[in-house]
Amino acid sequence: MNRFTGFLKKEFLHIFRDLRTMMILFLIPVLLVLIFGFVIKNEIKDAKIAILDLSRDNASKSISSRLSASEDIIVTEYLSSYSQIEEQFQKNLVKAIVIFENNFAENLVRENKANVQIILDASDPNTASLLNSYVSVIINNFISEKFSLNKTIPLEIEPRMWFNEEQSSSYMYVPGTMALILMVITALMSSVSIVREKEMGTMEILLISPLKPYQIVLGKLAPYAVLSVINAVSIILVGYFIFNIPILGSWFTLILVNFIFITMALSLGLLISTLTNRQETAMFISVFVLLLPTMLLSGFIFPLENMPNFLQYLSYIVPAKYYLNAIKSIMLKGQGILYSWKEISVLIGMTILLIGLSIKKFKIRLE
Amino acid sequence: MYEIEIHNLCKNFGKTPALDNLNLVVKKNEFYGLIGPDGAGKTTLMRIITSLLLPDSGYLKVAGLDPGKDYRELRLKLGYMPGKFALYQDLSIEENLTFFATVFGTTVKENYNLIKSIYSQIEPFKNRRAGKLSGGMKQKLALSCALVHKPEILILDEPTTGVDAVSRREFWEMLNEIKSHGITIVVSTPYLEEAALCDNIALMNKGKIISSGSPEEISSTFPEDLFIVETKYIPQTLKVLRQFPNLINVNSFGHSLHLVLKKNTVQTKEIVDFIENKGISNIKVKKGKPEIEDSFIYFSSSNL
Amino acid sequence: MTETEENIIEVKNLVKKFGNFTANDNLCFEVKKSEIFGFLGANGAGKTTAIKILSGLLFPTSGKVMVAGYDVYKHRNIIKKNIGYMSQGFSLYEDLTVKENIEFYAGIYGLRSKEIKFRFAELVEKLGIQDMQKEFVKSLPLGWKQKIAFSVAIFHKPKLVFLDEPTSGVDPITRRQFWDLIYEAVENDITVFITTHYLDEAEYCDRISIMVDGRIDALGTPAELKQEFNAKNMDEVFVKLVRNNNLQNE
Numbered sequence: 001m002n003r004f005t006g007f008l009k010k011e012f013l014h015i016f017r018d019l020r021t022m023m024i025l026f027l028i029p030v031l032l033v034l035i036f037g038f039v040i041k042n043e044i045k046d047a048k049i050a051i052l053d054l055s056r057d058n059a060s061k062s063i064s065s066r067l068s069a070s071e072d073i074i075v076t077e078y079l080s081s082y083s084q085i086e087e088q089f090q091k092n093l094v095k096a097i098v099i100f101e102n103n104f105a106e107n108l109v110r111e112n113k114a115n116v117q118i119i120l121d122a123s124d125p126n127t128a129s130l131l132n133s134y135v136s137v138i139i140n141n142f143i144s145e146k147f148s149l150n151k152t153i154p155l156e157i158e159p160r161m162w163f164n165e166e167q168s169s170s171y172m173y174v175p176g177t178m179a180l181i182l183m184v185i186t187a188l189m190s191s192v193s194i195v196r197e198k199e200m201g202t203m204e205i206l207l208i209s210p211l212k213p214y215q216i217v218l219g220k221l222a223p224y225a226v227l228s229v230i231n232a233v234s235i236i237l238v239g240y241f242i243f244n245i246p247i248l249g250s251w252f253t254l255i256l257v258n259f260i261f262i263t264m265a266l267s268l269g270l271l272i273s274t275l276t277n278r279q280e281t282a283m284f285i286s287v288f289v290l291l292l293p294t295m296l297l298s299g300f301i302f303p304l305e306n307m308p309n310f311l312q313y314l315s316y317i318v319p320a321k322y323y324l325n326a327i328k329s330i331m332l333k334g335q336g337i338l339y340s341w342k343e344i345s346v347l348i349g350m351t352i353l354l355i356g357l358s359i360k361k362f363k364i365r366l367e
Numbered sequence: 368m369y370e371i372e373i374h375n376l377c378k379n380f381g382k383t384p385a386l387d388n389l390n391l392v393v394k395k396n397e398f399y400g401l402i403g404p405d406g407a408g409k410t411t412l413m414r415i416i417t418s419l420l421l422p423d424s425g426y427l428k429v430a431g432l433d434p435g436k437d438y439r440e441l442r443l444k445l446g447y448m449p450g451k452f453a454l455y456q457d458l459s460i461e462e463n464l465t466f467f468a469t470v471f472g473t474t475v476k477e478n479y480n481l482i483k484s485i486y487s488q489i490e491p492f493k494n495r496r497a498g499k500l501s502g503g504m505k506q507k508l509a510l511s512c513a514l515v516h517k518p519e520i521l522i523l524d525e526p527t528t529g530v531d532a533v534s535r536r537e538f539w540e541m542l543n544e545i546k547s548h549g550i551t552i553v554v555s556t557p558y559l560e561e562a563a564l565c566d567n568i569a570l571m572n573k574g575k576i577i578s579s580g581s582p583e584e585i586s587s588t589f590p591e592d593l594f595i596v597e598t599k600y601i602p603q604t605l606k607v608l609r610q611f612p613n614l615i616n617v618n619s620f621g622h623s624l625h626l627v628l629k630k631n632t633v634q635t636k637e638i639v640d641f642i643e644n645k646g647i648s649n650i651k652v653k654k655g656k657p658e659i660e661d662s663f664i665y666f667s668s669s670n671l
Numbered sequence: 672m673t674e675t676e677e678n679i680i681e682v683k684n685l686v687k688k689f690g691n692f693t694a695n696d697n698l699c700f701e702v703k704k705s706e707i708f709g710f711l712g713a714n715g716a717g718k719t720t721a722i723k724i725l726s727g728l729l730f731p732t733s734g735k736v737m738v739a740g741y742d743v744y745k746h747r748n749i750i751k752k753n754i755g756y757m758s759q760g761f762s763l764y765e766d767l768t769v770k771e772n773i774e775f776y777a778g779i780y781g782l783r784s785k786e787i788k789f790r791f792a793e794l795v796e797k798l799g800i801q802d803m804q805k806e807f808v809k810s811l812p813l814g815w816k817q818k819i820a821f822s823v824a825i826f827h828k829p830k831l832v833f834l835d836e837p838t839s840g841v842d843p844i845t846r847r848q849f850w851d852l853i854y855e856a857v858e859n860d861i862t863v864f865i866t867t868h869y870l871d872e873a874e875y876c877d878r879i880s881i882m883v884d885g886r887i888d889a890l891g892t893p894a895e896l897k898q899e900f901n902a903k904n905m906d907e908v909f910v911k912l913v914r915n916n917n918l919q920n921e
Contacts, residue, residue: 007466
């Protein structure tokens with residue numbers, strides 16, 4: 001057996017032997033997604049909507065009837081003017097209002113482009129965004145059936161979230177949980193596993209062995225990279241199959257972005273491990289320096305826009321923020337990797353910086 | 368040609384000097400003991416020899432190499448057993464051994480004859496996890512792991528600390544067998560009686576070597592007279608003897624007391640009389656040969 | 672040394688099992704008041720388990736155990752007030768000063784602050800630690816830590832003190848100073864129950880027991896044991912006893 005593979009084998013043995021590690025790696029992530037998923041309402045039932053049809057043509061009428069025919073939606077009223085919208089929401093009569101522009105069908109045929117606006121009561125952001133996608137799907141299905149267009153959807157759906165303009169999408173919980181889990185598991189577990197060697201005294205032997213420092217580091221990190229990718233995929237699958245989270249972009253891009261994020265988190269873990277000789281300290285740093293900012297400053301739970309300025313500035317160094325933006329555009333908007341080039345470059349830049357720092361701090365000797 | 372050569376070596380941790388101007392040579396295939404209590408600097412010295420720490424100043428060659436520059440080459444020649452049994456608790460005996468073998472680019476089979484006598488004792492339990500082993504078995508496993516790549520120099524940091532007297536003896540017997548394979552052994556211990564088992568020793572205290580050489584040499588350089596006082600009433604006699612005029616020191620050694628006095632100044636008879644005058648009878652006093660512990664106490668007090 | 676017939680520890684047929692494993696196998700012994708009792712044994716012979724039972728941290732599986740006149744089954748809390756305990760490991764808080772450590776432990780045992788002050792001054796005088804009392808424990812040399820830890824363990828003047836390898840790794844001079852402290856404690860009517868791997872220290876005990884495989888295989892004064900095993904020192908007694916047992920097992 002080669003030195004390095006021998007090392008890798010040992011790392012996997014450590015992981016598979018420890019029940020706690022296994023639970024943290026495989027049970028908790030899925031549980032967390034399930035909990036988030038079920039706590040945040042994931043289905044709409046008898047959602048009331050109103051329709052403002054300014055066009056009153058065949059297309060708009062057909063869509064309206066499809067909407068009212070759907071099981072989960074009740075169309076309570078057909079409005080006649082914009083001025084009625086406010087009242088509908090204020091009195092909490094509907095959750096959403098669908099507006100067809102003038103000459104809807106005509107625009108669709110002639111200009112290959114037509115506008116539908118969905119105004120949603122985003123004070124309950126989860127229902128709002130579920131309803132949004134629900135309605136969007138119905139409209140899109142109708143258009144593609146009727147016009148058998150599969151390349152571009154000429155329809156411009158313009159949802160507007162009222163009362164919470166920068167609402168946090170309920171779908172965010174999957175990317176959000178992923179960010180959280182990947183950050184904590186990869187950074188925390190990998191840093192702790194390196195620091196444990198220092199505590200046990202085995203690091204001294206490893207340093208004395210012919211293993212090169214980069215082999216030690218790579219051997220410690222690689223297993224967590226692999227397991228984290230598996231984790232990311234399983235979370236996405238849970239979201240996709242159990243909670244019907246749409247994945248509009250390509251799976252490959254999605255996993256690639258996850259992999260970049262994981263590498264970043266691992267290099268953070270590595271840096272943490274070079275800072276301390278005690279497992280508790282490594283854990284403490286991971287939880288307080290990584291977990292909290294990831295939860296609070298990534299826009300996952302609380303919209304960043306409503307935060308004080310200095311917190312907003314602080315959020316620029318929170319990797320999860322960039323990860324979430326990139327993931328969101330891939331999963332929910334169906335964008336390709338180039339669309340998120342800024343976010344991805346930031347993540348890669350952070351990774352390089354962290355690895356550079358770690359190499360500088362990693363010692364081939366003891367203190 | 369020395370296997371380890373150290374001149375004027377100094378190492379400070381912050382302001383505290385950990386090693387203070389050490390001089391030490393270890394010959395090839397020698398069994399060398401670093402002997403002294405906790406805080407003497409044994410571990411620091413071993414870490415410097417193994418290239419895990421850099422000295423602040425001084426000359427240092429290990430196996431003909433400079434641990435500062437040629438650490439990579441040097442590390443291949445070293446077997447090292449750190450203070451705590453550095454084993455992976457969640458791996459079995461066999462997995463631990465195989466791991467250290469692969470990491471050093473060898474196999475258990477290749478050097479089996481070297482570790483056989485030690486490893487065969489724990490081999491029947493090879494599937495047991497290291498965390499579940501008794502202290503003695505852990506010690507044997509750790510030693511096997513340090514030896515599995517057939518090092519030139521074996522460095523053992525307090526391998527017998529906290530181990531009972533019988534296991535300690537067995538361990539030293541194992542080390543003697545390893546020596547017969549031509550390996551140089553450097554071992555540290557806080558148990559002074561283990562000094563007698565080494566070829567050469569350095570007595571260390573507070574970062575200094577207070578005496579070095581073979582155990583006999585150290586014993587023969589003891590400059591004063593040593594009297595062994597046998598009595599049933601150790602604590603009482605001890606109190607009495609502390610009043611002895613021009614006393615250098617007096618200490619209990621198991622069932623007897625060791626009294627150190629300026630060379631050729633006092634006869635045994637005077638000591639007997641002195642004690643009996645204070646009302647303790649049935650005393651036997653004779654001149655004795657100093658043990659390592661006597662030397663340690665003498666040299667460390669005279670060095671203060 | 673005054674010897675009274677009063678026993679501070681009485682153990683009869685003590686058995687402690689962990690599952691199928693018998694850690695203490697029918698132990699019978701007494702410790703007399705104000706004696707130094709050496710509790711020796713090989714690693715894993717069951718010493719630690721026995722000490723835990725005697726100090727009220729573990730219940731025995733069966734047998735009678737009286738400590739300081741109280742039954743360990745019924746009066747654990749009273750026993751705890753009457754004993755002191757010191758191990759080589761975790762006796763003092765490293766991040767507290769010597770003074771803070773002593774005040775803390777004295778407080779646990781309910782000493783009044785006036786008394787603490789008085790005894791503390793006495794202790795500082797005795798150990799000569801005027802310069803050391805405000806230093807953090809972690810900055811002290813091991814020998815001092817151990818001497819102070821012992822003083823803390825007997826600060827509340829217990830009837831009995833358990834010392835678990837108190838001199839491990841300590842230099843030979845400090846080790847003897849430590850024993851001076853032990854003798855002094857005995858003069859103040861504190862019984863000392865001590866474990867050690869230094870067999871020369873076994874000679875300093877009034878009586879010793881040697882545990883092998885959960886049993887007490889030898890018990891007596893050092894002189895008696897040396898005679899019984901035809902050995903010239905305790906080291907030899909120990910080696911003969913443990914080696915014989917190992918041979919029998921093989």
